[in-house]
Every structure is written in structure tokens, then in C-alpha cells.
Amino acid sequence: MAFPISVAVADLTAALSDPRWDALLIVAEDFTALPSASLQAAVSQFQQIDQRIGKEAVLCLTEVAPGQRLILSATGPLNRDYDDVRAFADAAKQGISQAKSAGARSPLLLVLAPQSPVYQQAKAVAYLGACQALWQPLEGREALGETKVEPVQQVGVVGISDADADYLNAVEAGKRLARDLCGTEPERMAPRRFADYCTEAFAGTPVSVSVERDVMKLNQDYPLLMAVARCSLQVERHKPAVIRLEYQGDGPVEQTLLFAGKGLVYDTGGADLKTGGAMAGMSRDKGGAAAVAGFLKTVALLKPKGLKVIAEIGAVRNSIGADAFVPDEIIQSHAGVRVRIGNTDAEGRLVLADLLSHLREDAKSAVNPVLYSIATLTGHAARAVGPYSALVENGVARQQQLSAQLAELGDLWADPSEISRSRREDFSFIKGRSCADDILSCNNAPSSVTPRGHQFPMAFLVAAAGLDQHALASETPLPYCHIDIAGSGVDGGDWQHSKPSAAPVQALAALYCR
Structure with missing residues (x-):
């Protein structure tokens, strides 16, 4: 590479x-x-x-x-x-x-x-x-x-300086890995080939890679993710994988970063099939996972001391067929939350919720933890903030000014973002409608025409992953920031033909590796 x-x-x-x-x-x-x-x-x-x-x-x-x-x-x-x-x-x-x-x-x-x-x-x-x-x-x-x-x-x-050059080479290596993972067609970068590419990219580096491919184990540990993957199981090469990346720098750990990456290698929309040409470019729906891997590549080369990074990537294909999951299903998340499916084309939040639930368990005993999810999640983010990453954080992160720091450095490094507040309406929107379910994944309209269409999914992630138990007033508050790169993930806005941007690798590197 x-x-x-x-x-x-x-x-x-x-x-x-x-x-x-x-x-x-x-x-x-x-x-x-x-x-x-x-x-x-x-x-x-x-x-x-x-x-x-x-x-x-x-x-x-x-x-x-x-x-x-x-x-x-x-x-x-x-x-x-x-x-x-x-x-x-x-x-x-x-x-x-x-x-x-x-x-x-x-x-x-x-x-x-x-x-x-x-x-x-x-x-x-x-x-x-x-x-x-x-x-x-x-x-x-x-x-x-x-x-x-x-x-x-x-x-x-x-x-x-030579040190500046080394830093830039590490950032570009991370961005290149992110572009390769995001920008490659869905068969060359099918779920397990995505995992193989990650394994090769981190060979001989301080980042360890483990890949869970066992379908029975995935069904047990990642039930929402596997609902999305269910129809893909009929095709061997489309079967899912969860990739875990871990890095620990020299010296005592001073901060722990935990990342969940949405890796939809292809999104047909599932039973809520994308129509009118909207499916073109959906091989890039893995941009969040690609950015997570890219940031870890930069970390692997710079080897920052005192930093621990744990990432989980869900590499999944949302296929259409007789065994596709459908709206109205109720599925219990890894955190034990009963989720009613509102639209199968809102699949990324299901994948992220289970990943975040696992990372939440890591975070509870971690030193100075910060959780992130990165995803090409909503058309609303692209419509609302254009070519910028949308940052939506919980109360703990807002108190620490996490998004403000990331946005400030992003401005200096040409990796800009816009900060969106999480509001009470977002949590009301995803509340369960009956005693049969705890929360609703989404409504059945496109996010781009839904008010607060990129903010309420963060509320869903908080609830479905059990992060609502770690708010400011809790005994174990955990800072969490969701990064929606649906608008910033490609350079130029054409999801089928534009080059992936690798956002927000530059900003994250400036915040944690500089």
C-alpha cells in the first residue's frame, strides 16, 4: 500500500x-x-x-x-x-x-x-x-x-521538520487505508474480505486484530447486527464478521478510546428496498468502519504513549430476499433492550448498537474512557450540514467539550464538522409504542425529510446500547459522541464516483496523536 x-x-x-x-x-x-x-x-x-x-x-x-x-x-x-x-x-x-x-x-x-x-x-x-x-x-x-x-x-x-513529515506520513497511511476500505466495490470488499484486508494492514504493528466469523457466536452476542445480516447468510461470501482492533501504547494508560464502526459493505435497504437509483454508491456505506480502521493505522505508526484504543467494526451486508428482516419485528439487543424495527433501511444503527454495547462493557473499567461511533448513517446529516461531519454527543461528552475540541482541530486540519445537540425530543421519538417493545429503531420515512433526522438516531444508539445508564447523573458516567459522516465521507458528494475523504481521521489524529 x-x-x-x-x-x-x-x-x-x-x-x-x-x-x-x-x-x-x-x-x-x-x-x-x-x-x-x-x-x-x-x-x-x-x-x-x-x-x-x-x-x-x-x-x-x-x-x-x-x-x-x-x-x-x-x-x-x-x-x-x-x-x-x-x-x-x-x-x-x-x-x-x-x-x-x-x-x-x-x-x-x-x-x-x-x-x-x-x-x-x-x-x-x-x-x-x-x-x-x-x-x-x-x-x-x-x-x-x-x-x-x-x-x-x-x-x-x-x-x-522530519518529525512533521513522519506525522503526515502516518496520517496519510491511515487515510489511505480508510479510502481503500470505503471506496472498494462490494465483492472485493465483502465482509470477510474486509476483515482480511484489516488483518493484512495491521500485520507487524502494535495493533492486534481478532475476527469473529462464527455465525452461532455472532447470533448470541450481536443479535441486532445479525438481524441485518440474516438474509446474507444464504451466500457464503456475504456472511458477516466483527473485527476487533486493540492498541496499547507504552507506559501507564492515561486515556482509553473506544470506537464502533458501521461497516455495511453493501446496503440494498433490505425489505425496505432502495429504489429510484438510490442503491448506487451503497458499497461506500462502510465509510465509518473504514475511518475507524484508518485512525487505528495512524495510531499504529505514531505509537502514542499512554493511549489505549479499542475498536469494534461490524462488517455486514444488508441483503434482500426471503429471509430478510422486516419492519415490525421486535429484536432484543445485546444490552437487553427490545427494539421494534421501523425501517430496514435504517440498518446501520442496529449494527452500531450491539458494537457499542460491547464497548460499554470495556469502558466501565477503562481509564479515562471516551466512546465514539462513526457511520455514514443518515441522509439527513448530508442535507442538514452539507459536506461536514455531524457531531452529536451525550451530556458527559458535552461537559468535557469533546465535540468542541474535535471541531476546533478539524477546522485547523481541513477536516471540519458541525455540532448538533441531543434533545429530549430525540429520546421521545424513539420511545416504544407499547408494552411489547422498549424502543423504536426509526420511523418509516426517509431521514432526509424527518425532523431531527440525524439527531434522533444518536438517542436510539444511547438507549439500545445501554449507554443511558451512564449519563451525567449516573454512578459511572461515560462520554459518548456519535459522528455521522454521510455528508463528509466522500470528497465531492457523489457516493458512487467521488473519492472517499477518510473523514474524520485527520481531526481525530490531531486530537489524540499530535
Whole structure:
């Protein structure tokens, strides 16, 4: 799983004549104050004949740049109230695509950012943005060869340290694993092949991997998850798996992170079948699980001391057929909660609830625990907050300002999110309607047209997983934050064709590994 590694470059002048580099990509608001007189003179000449400079990524031929390739990619204005560091990621994506098309294999990246706290991570964000643009689907790399479809081997980042480069490489390795797991078609990444890919990705690392494949054991321990998987059992290669990842850093444990990841390798909608073309792109419904694995990959490479991480991923296919689960069924969760099914296309919360219930047991005796669930859960999140991750936390997490910290760092690292409050109406919405059931999984309308359609599922997760026993007023309060990446999980919004974004790996890494 190669990727264009970042290399720290301390001296731009020396690098311009270093044969290791074959192009120079400059990302800046404008090109009027370059740190090299020869570069400034060349750019000034180009500006006289090419009005595109400063408006779009432009490739110039000049002897002052490595390989005679100079790419100028402007961010646009950076001083408006609503401008943010994503401008550098966007410009880097355009510029690196020009460099790759021109034949560059080892470009230099020079980022010129304003002296503002908002842009303090501009160099890092530009590199990671370039890697996002260079990533190609796993199936294409396997069919055609990695070096053919991803020829760029390294990126020299001017002005960062070796430690910065190591950090960026670890983050990008995690993001790449997340993109591979999320963006790969449903047969290549069927549930147990998803598990195999995780096992291979963590071989030889401090992260241990265990995979539960036994159907009888899964039925006993993950009853809601197995309701979703029930119809898939008829096809051997579609059978489910629960993947458990564990990491413990050196020294005494100071904090424990517990992650549940939704890994729907394909979601037909089940008996509530997706229609009108809505099924296309549902192989990416495993983006939450992919992000969890990606974050663990970054952790495995950075090896933060005092940190313990436990993750459970439910790799499941929601199939349609004679044995599909249906609305009106009542199924008891791992936590002992009787759940009435409202819509089988709201399957992800069922998978997550059992995973969270298991993680809750781990958390009760853990040091300084924090629980997360990550999922492409609702169309409402995409409609309500657009291309941002939606954070919905419980009272304990809100008291600790967990979402606020994640959102603040996400803004600095171009992995932004919006904070949504959990309200009493959300818990009223999922209350059982009779003595036969304790809670309702959802209504029978699409989440995108349901008021509070991405907030009330968090209430369901809290109730179905038994986390309501660990609220602020309880003897064992546990902070919990649900992250809905239905809007942020792909870069561009096209769930069938856009590249997975690996959100929120960058923000989580900044919070826990920096």
C-alpha cells in the first residue's frame, strides 16, 4: 500500500537544483512575494502573458524549477470571514494533478500562507490534499499496477521538520487505508474480505486484530447486527464478521478510546428496498468502519504513549430476499433492550448498537474512557450540514467539550464538522409504542425529510446500547459522541464516483496523536 510520502525540505534554494525533485508546485494566495528572486522573476514574466495565473492551476516551463516544471496554484482570497484552510487543500489538489499529468514523479511543494492561526497547518493540509487527489481506487491499482496509476512517489514539503513529515506520513497511511476500505466495490470488499484486508494492514504493528466469523457466536452476542445480516447468510461470501482492533501504547494508560464502526459493505435497504437509483454508491456505506480502521493505522505508526484504543467494526451486508428482516419485528439487543424495527433501511444503527454495547462493557473499567461511533448513517446529516461531519454527543461528552475540541482541530486540519445537540425530543421519538417493545429503531420515512433526522438516531444508539445508564447523573458516567459522516465521507458528494475523504481521521489524529 504505497503512497506519495512526504519528505521534509529545509532549504528551498538547494532543493531547486537537487536532482531528486522534478517539479515545483507553489500554493499561495498570490505570487507577488516569492522567497526566491529567480522564481519571482520567472513568475512575473509568466504573469504578463498568462492571465490564468492567480485564478487556476497553471503549468509553466522554466529552467529555474526542478525538471523545468513550475506549477502555480492559487488559493483565492484568504481574508474573508468565511475563508478557511481548505483553500490550500483545494489548490494543492489542482496543482498536483497538473504535476502528475505533466509527468512529475517527485515534486516539491512550496506553501505560502498568511501569518494567521487559521492557516497554521496550511503546509500539512496542502500535502494531505495533494495525496487525496493522487489516490486511485484499489481495484484499479490491483488491475493495472500501483506505479502506473499512482506514479508520484514522494512530495518534498518545504519548511516542515522530519518529525512533521513522519506525522503526515502516518496520517496519510491511515487515510489511505480508510479510502481503500470505503471506496472498494462490494465483492472485493465483502465482509470477510474486509476483515482480511484489516488483518493484512495491521500485520507487524502494535495493533492486534481478532475476527469473529462464527455465525452461532455472532447470533448470541450481536443479535441486532445479525438481524441485518440474516438474509446474507444464504451466500457464503456475504456472511458477516466483527473485527476487533486493540492498541496499547507504552507506559501507564492515561486515556482509553473506544470506537464502533458501521461497516455495511453493501446496503440494498433490505425489505425496505432502495429504489429510484438510490442503491448506487451503497458499497461506500462502510465509510465509518473504514475511518475507524484508518485512525487505528495512524495510531499504529505514531505509537502514542499512554493511549489505549479499542475498536469494534461490524462488517455486514444488508441483503434482500426471503429471509430478510422486516419492519415490525421486535429484536432484543445485546444490552437487553427490545427494539421494534421501523425501517430496514435504517440498518446501520442496529449494527452500531450491539458494537457499542460491547464497548460499554470495556469502558466501565477503562481509564479515562471516551466512546465514539462513526457511520455514514443518515441522509439527513448530508442535507442538514452539507459536506461536514455531524457531531452529536451525550451530556458527559458535552461537559468535557469533546465535540468542541474535535471541531476546533478539524477546522485547523481541513477536516471540519458541525455540532448538533441531543434533545429530549430525540429520546421521545424513539420511545416504544407499547408494552411489547422498549424502543423504536426509526420511523418509516426517509431521514432526509424527518425532523431531527440525524439527531434522533444518536438517542436510539444511547438507549439500545445501554449507554443511558451512564449519563451525567449516573454512578459511572461515560462520554459518548456519535459522528455521522454521510455528508463528509466522500470528497465531492457523489457516493458512487467521488473519492472517499477518510473523514474524520485527520481531526481525530490531531486530537489524540499530535
